[in-house]
Amino acid sequence: MEISYYPGCSLKTSAINFERTALSTLEELGIYALELPRWNCCGVMFSQSADNLMLQLAPARVIMEARETGRKRLLTLCSMCYNTLKRSLLFFKRNGEKLKKINAFLKLEERDFSAEGVEVIHLLTLLSELDTSNFKMKIKKIKSNLKVASYYGCLLTRPREIALDGVENPQIMEKLLEIAGFQTVNYPFKTDCCASFQVVNRRNVVKKQIRKIVTSAVRNGAEIFALSCPLCEYNLDSVQQELAQEDETFTPIPVLYISQLLSLALGQDPKLNDFSLHRIDPRPLFKEKGLL
């Protein structure tokens, strides 16, 4: 099966290991993600938070590129890209007038924009649609007792219209991790926001949030986080390191993209994972658990 794929900026830089492991996992399961021939930044949540049509241009261009491939579905890995593109699509479906306006603008580029015929789908949804028995068969590693805390953050389940699973208590990551042979833990803050871009100039807000999330996950037995958002990854990873430096009692735990764990479970080359990109090195833990 072939599917159009929109990487987004981080996936080519700081989260390159997310892209590599996700694409190789998909390939192993028979899905070929074809990168859009031309793409730009998705526009990020700012495009959805202001009443400014110009800001919708970025996601509109991505959607337009996807339509031109003729394939219906557009795959995203990054939670932020997913959230932005899906909301933008919905925005244009609901606002015919706005669609007309932006189309008039894009006509100058001699292209035709429409919100129909494209569907934005996240990696997690795509994976959970697959035949689980096939998935299970491909799992190479013996059942691991690694306890994983799924961290959804805010972008995958909010607002409700674009939620890829239950808003209050999503389970989609847990299910995938369990299929891959990991143990999962339950903790109350898995859909809390990581404080996002506050990291730029209000680091204290982020620290407070991350401490709460991590402490609760660890208390409930978590040894590692799995997530799908490069910004959440950065905040959890870097801020934990900082907290650990300031406070000896704080125990940081590694933060990984869910596809990294899946790729390991499928027995793929650990090099795809490029663990050096993580500040909190997960290797000792993986060795201890027999995953490396």
Next chain:
Amino acid sequence: MKYSHANRLGIFICHCGVNISSTVDIETVKKALTGYPGVSLITDHTYTCSNPGQDMIRNKIREEELDSVVIAACSPSLHENTFRKTLEEAGINPYKLEIANIREQCSWVHSDRKVATEKAISIIKAAVSKALLNEPLTPISVPVTRKALVVGGGIAGIQASLNIANSGYKVILVEKEPSIGGKMAQLSETFPTLDCSQCILTHRMVEVERHPNINLMVSSEVTRISGFVGNFEVTIRKKKTYVNAEKCNGCGICIEKCPRKTDSEFDRALSKRKVIYRPFPQAVPNIPVIDGEHCLYLLKGRCGVCRDVCGPGAIEFEQEERFVKEKVGAIVIATGYETFPIENIPEYGGGTIPDVIDGLAFERILSASGPTGGEIRRPSDGKVPKEVAFIQCVCSRDPEKYFSYCSKVCCMYTSKHAMLYKHRVKDGQPYVFYIDIRAGGKGYEEFYQRASEEDEVLYIRGKVSRLYREDGKIVVEGTDTLLQENVAVRVDMVVLATAIRPSQDVSRIAQLLKASVDENGFFTEAHPKLRPVESMTAGVFLAGCAQAPRDIPDTVSGASAAALMVCNLFASEELKHEPTIAGVDEDVCSGCGICIGVCPYEARELDREKRVATVNEVLCEGCGACTAACPSGAAVQRNFTDKQISSMIKAILA
């Protein structure tokens, strides 16, 4: 010159104060219709429905020897009957009346005076062309069965049954559970006076059982309803209880000896009951029933202890369900409510945290006859909770996720809960999360003030975002919108004031009755203000929480009102049925039977000898389905014939 009789038609235009005349120019309308074919009089009045207005109509009919009338005013659903009487009093057939609706369908929906005036003229012209073809009709008389069916034996059904029975009419009260009493029997003390719920209820339950005019059928359900006002025929299914109520003397030895236990529904699963049981000690009737889903004998053929110990030999494992047919003249729906199941609210720990319970469960904990004997102990470990959070508006007033309506009773019962908790756990701290307090009602605001001031209940205005367990406590996170900050309280127990929703098989009952329900499943009243206890189906009345969430005082007053409407109906020996129903042109009818299939009232039959379709005049409601479906035009709607419709269209298009 003398007009031929068929042409003496009068038009009366109503100003409705300024409701019509402010957008419709009455003088222009009058001018436009003067000389219109068939019209011999045209006049107007500020309020045609007023006494002077009707006097004017009566006088003009007599003076001008009118034989048919068009009144251009409000919707026929408001005053058609009023004006029919006016015509009758003036000596002409009431069905020679036609209403032209120039208010709801014209003046109220337009603002442009010119457009509205032109439209009013068209509407009146159409009414005139129809009126000229109206036939004089006589209402059909129908006998009334003076016996009522009350469905549901909560306080609403009990009150309605007693009121009807005390007026001298027979009542069949059908309750699906083994006892009457409904939710009120589960309550501890009742706001705003804190009187004991059972104490004020049980003597009424007993009165129902003893009443010579009431036939109480518990463990029963209505499965079929046919017929119409005054003449319903209902089928009632008596479920298997495996106990012969005639033989049982209520001694209770069977309950004592039964070896098996299961969760008590009455105690909201906070205690166990035997498999042969009465829901609660004061149950009416006091006859035990066997729970077939858990009985060892019925499941596996083992045990049978109850049968062995029963002196009068009342245990009948072979019992079959029975169907009883009854004729009744009126039906009262009092099927009550249920609370939204907490298992469906995972964000508040429903179903996963044992110390998160709902209001009815807390009522049981507060009850002297409840699982803890009235002491406040939490379900998980029986400890006395030192801090308790009460959360209001759980699923109510939440259009995003659940229901948009207010459940009405929760503000008050939460005040009651917090207050009673504080009375019993003196060093305890109750917290109440609320959106705002709705304490409209006699003594209600004072009651709430007492809770918040004298009993030191801490009211926090804001919604709860999430609940989770940490270190043996339940953390309730929310926002305090008055202090404008997020708060988290750590408590030992949480009580959720879950939404009140209609009893879940209401849609089945509504279908049986052809009564309509709103988007939330509550029965719709015929008019929200002026006919609040009548359903949309004639002869079917509404009481209690089946209609909307309400407290006991409102339930009881509504139930009495419904009973009065039933008695009103029973006061005359016969009812008048509208004659504007379907008829058959036997010369044209081919007996194809299409009309039989489309009739929703089972009023159509085939006369096998003549090979033509017939209409049961009493069952027919004049909906017009058969007239539209008939391929040969043999089905005719009296005073709404094809000819009339086409002449109306012509009048409008002309």
